[in-house]
Amino acid sequence: MSRALAAGLALAVIALAGCEAKPMEAPPKQQPRPAPSLTLPRLGGGEMSLQSLRGKPALVNFWATWCVPCLKEMPEIERFFQIKKADGLAVAMINVKESAAAVESFMAPHGYTFTVLLDEKGEAVEKFQVFGLPTTVFIDRDGVIRYTHMGELTREILYMGYREINPPPLPQQK
Secondary structure: OOHHHHHHHHHHHHHHHHOOOOOOOOOOOOOOEEOOOOEEEEOOOOEEEHHHHOOOOEEEEEEOOOOHHHHHHHHHHHHHHHHHHHHOOEEEEEEEOOOHHHHHHHHOOOOOOOEEEEEOOOHHHHHHOOOOOOEEEEEOOOOEEEEEEEOOOOHHHHHHHHHHHOOOOOOOOO
8 A cells, every 4th residue: 555545545544534523503593573464476367465364374484596506406395285284284485586587488388386475675674684596485374584594495494494383283181
């Protein structure tokens, strides 16, 4: 074995010996706040008020067609929506500052069933204090934002956020 290879292996062993996998920690609790009131155009026509989501656990996702992580998470959001819609979950995907034509041409071939809203002027982004895409806001049945996640969603994050807005019932006392 060459001296360089042996030295490289030794360094790798030392480095790995010092590495310890830490368990994944839950994100820090966020201060609950009321979801802003807002009415936006719906892709395909009409309007939708976010107040209409009251009484349902809701996931509101801010995205754009040019945002690669946004596009990567959409199939997972659709799968999650299909699983949880029987429990009342509402999903509103708010496209940020793109034309209806651009959003329509992107959405048409995918067959997504969630609601798509258009924020062409950036009003929703401002009211929800969105600083980057994608951003997902989890809103409880009372219209209170319980959790906000900036970045690409995973299945684990979806379920964790959903538990924040739709906690399991407490066991009955005997």
